[in-house]
Amino acid sequence: MLVRIWDRWVWTGILALGLLLSAATAQAQCWGDEAKAKGYANPSILASGQEVADHLGEAGLVILDARSSDRYAAGHIPGAVNLPMADITRTINGVPGMLAPLQDVERALAARGITRNSRLVIYDDSSADQATRVFWALDFLGHSQVGVLQGGFGLWQREGRPISRDASPSTPAGYAAAPDPAKIADLAWMKAHLDNRAVVLLDSRSPEEFDGEVPGRDVKRPGHIPGAVNVDWVRNLTTAEPRQIKGGADLARIYRRAGATPDKEIIVYCRTGVRASHTYFVLRLLGYPKVRLYDGSFVEWSADPSLPVAR
Structure with missing residues (x-):
């Protein structure tokens, strides 16, 4: 009788441990x-x-x-x-x-x-x-x-997490990309959609760069692409260090007030695409379905004398 009770306790304990491990694994995933x-x-x-x-x-x-x-x-x-x-x-x-x-x-x-x-x-x-x-x-x-x-x-x-100074080994693999043209805008695309009302051009630079007061390195003609709206990328971040991405409600309010709403196709740009990539990420985080990054950004646009620049 004692053996049966012991066996029952053992199996009950094993089952409980298994359930706990499964729950922890599911949570970690x-x-x-x-x-x-x-x-x-x-x-x-x-x-x-x-x-x-x-x-x-x-x-x-x-x-x-x-x-x-x-x-x-x-x-x-x-x-x-x-x-x-x-x-x-x-x-x-x-x-x-x-x-x-x-x-x-x-x-x-x-x-x-x-x-x-x-x-x-x-x-x-x-x-x-x-x-x-x-x-x-x-x-x-x-x-x-x-x-x-x-x-x-x-x-x-x-947060006191572990840090390493050892280079991490990696085994070379094979990578075959499947590019999505809906995620990028080149100069030809920008020219073709400049006057499209369903498209919002979102400039992620500082207000001074947007207004042309500060040209920025490699910018030939200061200002911005005509029709663009300006939301400085740093507004995506908290002010305290280390800076973090703001909460969803705050970010949604910032972009909605700028007219960059989820029903529009949003094209983000900055000087060379780095700051604009942060805005791209934030809009993807907010669930915007149609966002492109203009890879050449304003350095490319401003270098073409045939293209308009607004101030």
């Missing part, structure tokens, strides 16, 4: 849980430090450090591989910072062990404009499982 609580319509693309910590070492997960190689060497998230923004951008026709040719980007991703099935989380120091530039590139390339770390490495450090 829910990317974007913390972002969902902040009112974002597309929370799975914004990862928290705890979510990343829960998944470190998991098969298929690749953490991408978008900072410079020097910053990476000084300390990074354990297991992260370094993919500086410069490794996937080029100067093309005199325009700096444009997305590199497709084969070059595929080669850079494959060298870091990334495949189309990898889940990617990207970070930089805190403001995330470098991370979002890499995010946009991957989104354009058709990579479905990609997100950005809220607060970047700065918040990761403040």
Whole structure:
């Protein structure tokens, strides 16, 4: 009789432990849980430090450090591989910072062990404009499982999480992109849609650059693209360091007041596309269905004397 009772206790304990482990595993698999609580319509693309910590070492997960190689060497998230923004951008026709040719980007991703099935989380120091530039590139390339770390490495450090200075090994893989032309605008597209009322041109630069008071490096003619509205990208962020992306309600209010509503097609640009990529990410986070990034941005536009510039 005692043996039966003992056996029953043992099996009950094993079953309870199994249920607890299953529940913990299921919880760990829910990317974007913390972002969902902040009112974002597309929370799975914004990862928290705890979510990343829960998944470190998991098969298929690749953490991408978008900072410079020097910053990476000084300390990074354990297991992260370094993919500086410069490794996937080029100067093309005199325009700096444009997305590199497709084969070059595929080669850079494959060298870091990334495949189309990898889940990617990207970070930089805190403001995330470098991370979002890499995010946009991957989104354009058709990579479905990609997100950005809220607060970047700065918040990761403040939360007391582990740091490594060892370069993370990666096994070269094969990467075949499936570019989505609906995520990008080139100069020809911009010219063709300049007067389209269903399109909102959203300038992510500072008000001084938008008004032409400060031209910005490599800008030939200061000002902005006619018809554009200005929302400085820094308005997406909290003011306290390490800076984080604001909550969904605050962001939705900012863009709605600027006339950039989800029913329109939004084209974001800045000087070279870096700051605009942050706005691109935020609009995707808010669930906007039609957002493009003008890759050449205002450096390219202002260099063509045949195109209008407003001040």
